[in-house]
Amino acid sequence: MSDPVRACLIIIGNEILSGRTHDKNLPYLAEELNTLGVRLAETRVIPDIEQTIINTVNECRDAFDYVFTTGGIGPTHDDITSECVAKAFGVPIELNADAHALLKSHYENPEDLNAARLRMAHVPVGAELIDNPISKAPGFRMENVYVMAGVPMIMQAMFQGIKHQLVGGRPMVSRSVGGYIPEGTIAKVLGEIQGDFPNTDIGSYPFLREGKLGTTLVVRGENADEVNQASERIRTTITDQGRDVIEDTGEVSA
Amino acid sequence: MSDPVRACLIIIGNEILSGRTHDKNLPYLAEELNTLGVRLAETRVIPDIEQTIINTVNECRDAFDYVFTTGGIGPTHDDITSECVAKAFGVPIELNADAHALLKSHYENPEDLNAARLRMAHVPVGAELIDNPISKAPGFRMENVYVMAGVPMIMQAMFQGIKHQLVGGRPMVSRSVGGYIPEGTIAKVLGEIQGDFPNTDIGSYPFLREGKLGTTLVVRGENADEVNQASERIRTTITDQGRDVIEDTGEVSA
Structure with a gap:
């Protein structure tokens, strides 16, 4: 058996740990990854706490070939994933011109693109955007870490846009x-x-x-x-x- | 806000990571713990790999007030949780007399209590049994680590039997x-x-x-x-x- 290509999923969100929301992204990702010859080797569910997110991202990106995060990239105060991933990589977060343009085109009325929504166009310096065909606000990739939305429909659309980048072994x-x-x-x-x-x-x-x-x-x-x-x-x-x-x-x- | 009492759930099983089985224990435990004033602060889903189970148990029992594991305590070759928890605590595993008696009373025909089933009566030295009113094979506690079945109905029955032991803070x-x-x-x-x-x-x-x-x-x-x-x-x-x-x-x- 060849050395398996191993991935880790980090599910970020108090709503999963409180039992309020039942995660649907793990089984989806597991099955999709398998068809690519990538093994989902571990999953962590963590709260919206800055230091926990930073530490978990850094631990997992060293330990696994691919890391996927879901959750925490929306417009509200509890959406802190992007800032935390920037800190994990030791880079600043910046307004991304392409992401900004995407959001501008999404909101017909310019004043709807308020400061809160503009947060969704901020990504770590060096990030590559992940397309969100549903609600436009993009995810992003930093090296082997793919940062995606938590809403399953959006997460799935994002994953379909990046899966061609993943290099797996033999599928199971x-x-x-x-x-x-x-x-x-x-x-x-x-x-x-x-x-x-x-x-x-x-x-x-x-x-x-x-x-x-x-x-x-x-x-x-x-x-x-x-x-x-x-x-x-x-x-x-x-x-x-x-x-x-x-x-x-x-x-x-x- | 008082210092929260924090728990970690370790879900052990390839079937969860492959997407085949959808976990139901996280939301159940989260809600039950909350009524006791215990916060589910993290969850890890890990495969049936000895070193991974040992490392995860040891890391989490240091970091959290309570650790709950689900899965891997049945009679088959892939049920390795009990041995791994013993190794995590650095103690041998032994045939527990009370667990043995429970299984003897459960199988009317003595030859049904074969070597495979007898594995379910083996627990780490020093463990305290957790009652399983459904199928008898017990879980166990080692210090702050509660080892329970993966089948939700049995896990829930086990949890109802130990929850009086848990000391929480103010419920949310x-x-x-x-x-x-x-x-x-x-x-x-x-x-x-x-x-x-x-x-x-x-x-x-x-x-x-x-x-x-x-x-x-x-x-x-x-x-x-x-x-x-x-x-x-x-x-x-x-x-x-x-x-x-x-x-x-x-x-x-x-």
């Missing part, structure tokens, strides 16, 4: 096989199968459906042959025990 | 006021209100409903008077601009 493929077999019953053989296919990653997810205990086994890996061989061993294990296989996705690209 | 109260006013229009005054009520935390969440832009403002704080005063200022700001207030929760305990 996966196959899920599920049956009415309790996790503890299949665990031993599963460990043996995992041992025989060390380049795959076999996950085991118990479920309770119609009052019956079952388990879904998900095999992931870069090599489709290995994923399929391990999955067939799992299928056989389930049926050899006289249990029904109730789900088999076949090989899929995720 | 909050009030949400929303209206059809764009975020950028209210931003300036909002910053002033935040400045006048520095002990509150005012969050601004834009929305698009029936084709109209609006913003929900959430004021949180330990002091209900301050939360209400700041909220009234926000109400007045919205109505003074000739906009309708379409939502006002009044003071609530979250």
Whole structure:
């Protein structure tokens, strides 16, 4: 298995940590990155606190190939991500001419582009803008750090605009096989199968459906042959025990 | 404002980072902790990798008053949380007699309590068990680290069994006021209100409903008077601009 290309997502916002807003960006990013051969290796959810944002950005940009942040780039006092990323990189924040022009064209009435909204045109010196086709106020990239909006629709549009820049390894493929077999019953053989296919990653997810205990086994890996061989061993294990296989996705690209 | 009691949640599991499973434990824990006066100050989502789990547990148990982990305590090869927490604390893992008895009573047929399932009765030396009224296999506490299941129903039942142990500060109260006013229009005054009520935390969440832009403002704080005063200022700001207030929760305990 080649060295995986690893990414970290930093979700910035008190509203996620208070439980008020349920994050939708992690699963979206995870699946998109996977198709590019980039592994989402860690996610951090942090509050709108300057020093926490600065420290987390600096720690993660050293530790991961790519860092994505979501949240905190709007017009209000609690939107401090851009200033914090500038401080993390040790550069000032400036009014970006291109971002300014974008916002000017978005607000027909010039007085609507007030000081608060103008904050959204300020990015760290050296940043490259990330297009926001929905509400214009751009995200930006500083080296390996991609700063995006928190609103899922906007975050997704921004990601679609930058994903061609990302250089990944081989994408993972996966196959899920599920049956009415309790996790503890299949665990031993599963460990043996995992041992025989060390380049795959076999996950085991118990479920309770119609009052019956079952388990879904998900095999992931870069090599489709290995994923399929391990999955067939799992299928056989389930049926050899006289249990029904109730789900088999076949090989899929995720 | 008193020094807040701060907690960190560590979500352990490749299935969350792959996007396959959507975490439900963060919002549950956030809301429950808040009623106890404990602030969820950070969350990390990490993979089933031994060194990552050990490092993250050690970093977080030093940095936060309480640490909660979810996931990785089942019977299969990818359930490595208990061993990793033992290593983080530098103690061996052992078969816990009480946990063993619980599992024995759960499986009517002795041969169902196989080696894989018996792993779920192994906890670090010195751990205190956390009751699992649903499927018996317990969680455990080591000092300020609470190790719980990932399945939300079981995690919630475990948390209900330990929450009396947690010592928090004053719970936060909050009030949400929303209206059809764009975020950028209210931003300036909002910053002033935040400045006048520095002990509150005012969050601004834009929305698009029936084709109209609006913003929900959430004021949180330990002091209900301050939360209400700041909220009234926000109400007045919205109505003074000739906009309708379409939502006002009044003071609530979250």
